[in-house]
Amino acid sequence: MPTLSKLYSMQEASEHNTKDDCWVVIDGKVYDVTTYLDEHPGGDDVVLAATGKDATEEFEDAGHSKSAKELMETFCIGELDTTFIPQLEISSKKQTDYAQKLMDLTKQYWVVPVAAVSVSVVLGFLYLRKK
Structure with a gap:
């Protein structure tokens, strides 16, 4: 049975913008990367700067590897609600x-x-x- 993905608004996702509570939106999905900030190779500042907006372009421009994209999926908590x-x-x-x-x-x-x-x-x- 497929799991239903929770929908989050951009406003809701943007409220999680601190080192202790950090969500990012990439390619229509919402990721809670709080626990990964200290391990991020580019530093936590890069990720924190990508909160509050769609960070797909920044993510793609950074040239993330396939393994990085697979790791990212483990942090997915839902999808962006694009109805409005x-x-x-x-x-x-x-x-x-x-x-x-x-x-x-x-x-x-x-x-x-x-x-x-x-x-x-x-x-x-x-x-x-x-x-």
Whole structure:
């Protein structure tokens, strides 16, 4: 009978971010690596820096061996609950903000030259009218 994996939110996983209680999220799985911190070849600071976010990229970039990946499985306590990921909402909101700022800047930079030309034309007519 297959065992059911417990689901953890990213927020819940990120709350375990100390040397005495350390969880990391890699490739959609949650690992309690607290007991392994002192043995980690890269030091505990590297692992602690990977808490509170998806550390898959950092894990892959470090070039872990097959045996390291097998050892990691012994620390797996569950899976990441991906039904709601706030980062996606924040990301799309930032995109909208940047697009709006770009449109605002475009309007501002279009208005400035037109205003300068308009003022120049008015001053030119006033100058010629006095002559």
